Amino acid sequence: MEFSVESWAPEYGSSLNLPSVEDTDDRADATVERALEEWTPIDPVGTSRPDEIAFIDGIQRIDARIWIHENGISTPAVCVSVAAGATVCTPGTATTHGVQVARALIAPASSTAGPIGTRHATYDFVPAQDATPEATYLAIHGRRTELEVGVARSVSCGLVVFDGPLRGPTDQRGVGYIKTHHKVYLPPPVQAILGDLGDGQRTPLFFLSGGPGGGRWSWYLRLPGPRVHPMSGIVRLELPGTGTAAEAVQRAEYVSACLPRFASEPHKESRAPQNLYPISGIERELRRRLGDAHLLERSLRIAAGHGT
Numbered sequence: 001m002e003f004s005v006e007s008w009a010p011e012y013g014s015s016l017n018l019p020s021v022e023d024t025d026d027r028a029d030a031t032v033e034r035a036l037e038e039w040t041p042i043d044p045v046g047t048s049r050p051d052e053i054a055f056i057d058g059i060q061r062i063d064a065r066i067w068i069h070e071n072g073i074s075t076p077a078v079c080v081s082v083a084a085g086a087t088v089c090t091p092g093t094a095t096t097h098g099v100q101v102a103r104a105l106i107a108p109a110s111s112t113a114g115p116i117g118t119r120h121a122t123y124d125f126v127p128a129q130d131a132t133p134e135a136t137y138l139a140i141h142g143r144r145t146e147l148e149v150g151v152a153r154s155v156s157c158g159l160v161v162f163d164g165p166l167r168g169p170t171d172q173r174g175v176g177y178i179k180t181h182h183k184v185y186l187p188p189p190v191q192a193i194l195g196d197l198g199d200g201q202r203t204p205l206f207f208l209s210g211g212p213g214g215g216r217w218s219w220y221l222r223l224p225g226p227r228v229h230p231m232s233g234i235v236r237l238e239l240p241g242t243g244t245a246a247e248a249v250q251r252a253e254y255v256s257a258c259l260p261r262f263a264s265e266p267h268k269e270s271r272a273p274q275n276l277y278p279i280s281g282i283e284r285e286l287r288r289r290l291g292d293a294h295l296l297e298r299s300l301r302i303a304a305g306h307g308t
Contacts, residue, residue, distance in 0.1 A: 001114050003077075005301045006065035010078075010293070026208040028185040032217075032245045033204040039190040041201040044256035051090060053258065054097070054155040055278035057163040058084035058144040059286045063103075063296045066304070070112050076131055077107035079116065079123045079300055080140055081293075083286040084147035086155055087278035089262070094278055098151040101289050106139045107131075118299035120291070159258065163279045166216060166238050175255050176216070176238040179274035181231070185218065195230030197222040202256045205249055207241065215241025217248040221256050223263040225273035233263070233273050 030036060060082045067074040085099035102124070107113035109127035116123040128139035149167050152160050158173060166176030184191060185206065193203055203220045216238040223233040237259075239251055263273035269280050 001112060001116075002069040003066045003116070004069070004304050005297070006067065008065070010062040010064055010297065026185065027210040028187070028206045028208055028218075030187055030190060030204070030206040032207045033249055036187065036189050039193055039204055041193060041197050042204060043201055044253045048254075049258060050157065050159045052155075052157040053089045053159045053161065053278075054086045054152070054157040055089070055161045055163065055262075055276065055282065056084065056086045056148055056151050056155075056167075057279050057282050057286065058082065058148045059283060059290070060140050060144050061290055061293060063293055064300045066105075066300070068107060068111055068113055075108060075111050075113075077105060077111070077113060078136060078140075079296075080104050080106060080143075081121075081290045081296070082140065082144045082147060083289050084144060084151050085282050085286055085289075086151050087282045088155060088157060089278055094281065096282065096285050098154040099285065099289055100147045100150060101291075102143060102147060104140070104143050106136050108135075116300065116303055118296070118303045120296055120299045123300075159255065161259070161276075166240065172240060172242070174240065177259075177276075177279075178236040178238070179271070181234070181236065185236075186220075194220055194234055197234070199224035199233070200256070200260045202252065205245065205252055207245075208238070209241070217241055217245075217252070219252050219256075221259065223260055223273040225263055226266065235274055 060080055062078050062080050064079045066077050068077050081103050083101045086097045088095050088097045103121045104126040105113055105116050105123040106126050106128050108131045113125050115125055126139055126143050129135040145167055160173045161175050161177050163177055166174055199222060201222055205217055205219045208218050209215045218236060218238040220234055220236050225233045239248055262276040262278055264275050264277050266272045269275050
């Protein structure tokens with residue numbers, strides 16, 4: 001396979017600056033726990049705390065943008081590094097667990113792309129539907145999700161918190177933790193409750209259906225911290241859409257009582273309080289594990305000169 005590395009720095013024109021993969025066409029049923037006229041902030045009642053909680057996150061980075069040359073036609077592609085891992089928290093301790101790092105060449109499935117081997121890493125071919133930035137992003141996200149699900153399977157914790165939308169919708173231990181809001185799912189009559197939530201309070205549950213992610217139970221929770229606007233400290237959580245509403249309410253109470261103690265503070269974390277301390281910690285470790293971006297790009301340029 002003949003290829004060349006784009007002369008521009010990889011961060012320019014990044015295909016990753018796209019909307020979140022959070023579903024935006026879901027339909028919300030906000031009456032599964034309470035009727036709309038009965039919606040008020042709820043103080044979670046935590047009957048117990050888990051012995052272990054796993055917080056799982058993944059990161060991605062474009063190491064180089066390349067052009068694959070075949071039959072006089074050049075096709076754009078990217079070489080990326082992705083990583084996933086967990087912070088496992090027990091009373092008084094937090095440890096890094098199950099870190100996985102992968103390198104991938106993202107190129108259209110119709111191309112003749114193959115793995116690229118360099119002195120420092122091998123980029124395995126991962127096909128994208130086409131050459132558009134959207135298809136490239138989805139392929140990268142899919143590879144990252146595979147790593148995150150693999151990390152989740154390697155932990156034995158009873159509560160597994162994914163940073164972002166729910167992964168593995170059949171894993172009853174899993175909780176999706178969404179800290180960036182691209183859409184407010186509540187109907188207008190009860191949207192104002194978000195501004196009324198006190199620290200540690202949650203909304204009643206609602207059920208999301210109709211999106212590509214399948215059915216999920218969901219609710220909003222306010223983390224403790226300074227308020228500069230009504231949505232300060234508001235996160236959305238989601239559970240697999242299985243079981244009864246009563247079972248989902250019980251799980252939501254349990255989760256909502258556990259998470260506020262991990263909220264970060266502004267003098268330590270710029271995305272406080274939503275970027276929980278265990279998530280912030282695994283992010284730093286994953287960035288370190290990705291390796292030096294300039295070294296990897298240089299090794300790709302050398303490989304391009306020698307052919308692969």
